[in-house]
Amino acid sequence: MERSSSGLSSPEAELGHRVEDIWESLQEPLLSPSEKLNSCFQNIPVSSFPPAPSSQVIEINSDSSLAEAVQILSSHKILSAPVRNVDAPEDASWIDRYIGIVEFAGIAVWILHQSEVAALGMMAGSAGMGLAVGGLVGTVGAAALGTPASAITGTALPAAAGAGASAAVGPGHSGPEAAASMGGNFFEALTSSDFYKNTKVLDISGSFRWAPFLALQKSDSFLTMLLLLSKYRMKSLPVVDLGEVKIDNIITQSAVVHMLAECVGLPWFENWGTKSLSELGLPIMKPSQLVKVNAEEPVLQAFKLMREKGVGGLPVVEDDGRKAIGNISIRDVQFLLTTPDIHKDYRSITAKTFLTAIRSYLEGHDDTSSPMLLGTITCQKHETIKDVILRLDSKKIHRVYVVDEEGNLEGVITLRDIISKLVHEPPGYFGDFFDGVVPLPPNSRV
Incomplete structure (x- = not known):
């Protein structure tokens, strides 16, 4: 195992040694390697997972604009962040303090919606049609097409909104394709518009999968964490304690894979990690x-x-x-x-x-x-x-x-x-908690 210049291994490697200790203690001959891994991770609490690299969890205020949210996510090189309810009191519990997690996936869905609404305006011959989300009205469609804002009609927006996202703009042209045909004008108009600058993170809360989010308790097991990040399609998991007002840690898929990389050389990891992709049934899809x-x-x-x-x-x-x-x-x-x-x-x-x-x-x-x-x-x-x-x-x-x-x-x-491929769900592990949740609704998130 690689050691740092201080002679100490990384927190992830130390965690790997802890898995190794449990692995070696499992002497039951009937346990398969897969069952042994499940048992190892079942016996390690989430509180043992190394904290996120930054000294604090990055939060985005619910009254932040989408432009501000994108800038925060981009500058910190993260895919998502919890959204703090600015109307909640400082001593509110975490379930009242946060309204959800904003992701680039949700922002992408929002952009697609704007392109489709703008395209609907083109189809209806209402090139100056405005856009509305959460009660905010903008003129991206007008700007993208070079039409003065004064040309916006009061009837095109409701008609287009009622037409839905599946409408086409001429044969074979979907909303995104129509928006793309506008070239950089569409995106330049969108990002420079008051509409984009004034639309709040709260206004796209429909893209949040949970309210506020699915959180881990520090006492939950690694097995629970790994199943949520794999079978149940979570990209990141906030860690909280009942009674706490803030998120203690955020565990991502990337952090778990980094932990595995730090465990190279340990017997338990080598037993699993030296298997070929085809042996493990990867890739999963045809x-x-x-x-x-x-x-x-x-x-x-x-x-x-x-x-x-x-x-x-x-x-x-x-x-x-x-x-x-x-x-x-x-x-x-x-x-x-x-x-x-x-x-x-x-x-x-x-x-x-x-x-x-x-x-x-x-x-x-x-x-x-x-x-x-x-x-x-x-x-x-x-x-x-x-x-x-x-x-x-x-x-x-x-x-x-x-x-x-x-x-x-x-x-x-x-x-x-x-x-x-690292763990499997024991029968009845989550009970009926996820009934009706998996698979995801088609447009809930990416």
């Missing part, structure tokens, strides 16, 4: 089930597919769709909102031009740490799950694509997939 976007499709189509299919990222493909030229993840929606330089000169923002523009922007700003500059990270089925864990952890990415000898796509392995 090649035909892989969600992907063509390089020449509008970039908003990528985010639309993520919303519809419930995935956090997808490959960008060319020609016959067998080889990937890049990856777009849900976090990349931030580039459409925070860096107008990447899209203002494009008449049409395709997935390919989006990748090219972001890479050029990052290189020009000497930001070499972004996963967008890594290209497409791949692996093959004969590699071990340890290999993939180390790759994901070192690159700070959330998915790796499985390819054959010719580089053709065969599937994808995500952080969730890896965690799901």
